[in-house]
Amino acid sequence: MDASLTLIIIMAVLFAAGVYAMMERSLTRVLIGFLLLGNATNLLLLTVMGVPGSAPFYGEEGAVSDPLPQALTLTAIVITFAVSAFLLALIYRSWQLGQADIVEDDESDIALRERTDAEEELFDDESDTDDDDATTDFVGTVTAPITVLHMRDHPSIHDDAPVDRPDASPHEAGEDRP
Numbered sequence: 001m002d003a004s005l006t007l008i009i010i011m012a013v014l015f016a017a018g019v020y021a022m023m024e025r026s027l028t029r030v031l032i033g034f035l036l037l038g039n040a041t042n043l044l045l046l047t048v049m050g051v052p053g054s055a056p057f058y059g060e061e062g063a064v065s066d067p068l069p070q071a072l073t074l075t076a077i078v079i080t081f082a083v084s085a086f087l088l089a090l091i092y093r094s095w096q097l098g099q100a101d102i103v104e105d106d107e108s109d110i111a112l113r114e115r116t117d118a119e120e121e122l123f124d125d126e127s128d129t130d131d132d133d134a135t136t137d138f139v140g141t142v143t144a145p146i147t148v149l150h151m152r153d154h155p156s157i158h159d160d161a162p163v164d165r166p167d168a169s170p171h172e173a174g175e176d177r178p
Contacts, residue, residue: 007047014040027094027101031087038080045073 014036021033049070053063094101105113 004047007043011040011043011047014043025102025104027087027091027103031084031091034087035080035084038076038084041076041080042073045069045076 018033018036018040021029021036024030024033046069049066051063053065054060056064056067091101
């Protein structure tokens with residue numbers, strides 16, 4: 001139990017440090033935070049795996065380890081590697097263009113931050129739309145996208161599917177429908 005508790009504490013510290021590092025404006029710290037989160041996720045999957053057993057081969061007797069957390073760990077490693085490579089490319093390009101990897105505010109961020117509460121209420125109020133009771137995109141059109149045909153609509157349709165009513169033949173059920 002001590003090893004599992006140790007892994008849980010290390011995992012919690014890695015998650016906390018990763019989230020804290022990702023909150024920064026520097027892309028390098030975002031990359032470090034993402035790597036810490038990836039390693040914490042791998043530890044989580046290692047902890048979830050439970051007590052190790054023998055390899056999960058067909059016909060194996062006794063305690064067998066679960067292969068699903070192992071597959072998820074491999075997938076998490078690949079995803080972490082791919083996103084890390086992408087972030088490294090972003091950091092390199094940001095360094096080439098601006099000699100810094102700090103993400104600066106642009107005009108739309110500043111305008112969004114300076115919005116007042118009255119302006120927010122104007123953007124949030126969407127109750128004055130006229131077509132609230134419309135449940136389809138085909139309001140006011142004569143044709144519908146789906147037309148249900150029965151055996152009386154076209155001679156090549158054989159409407160002899162089974163029905164849920166007892167004592168009714170398939171042909172009788174087709175005659176009752178409009």
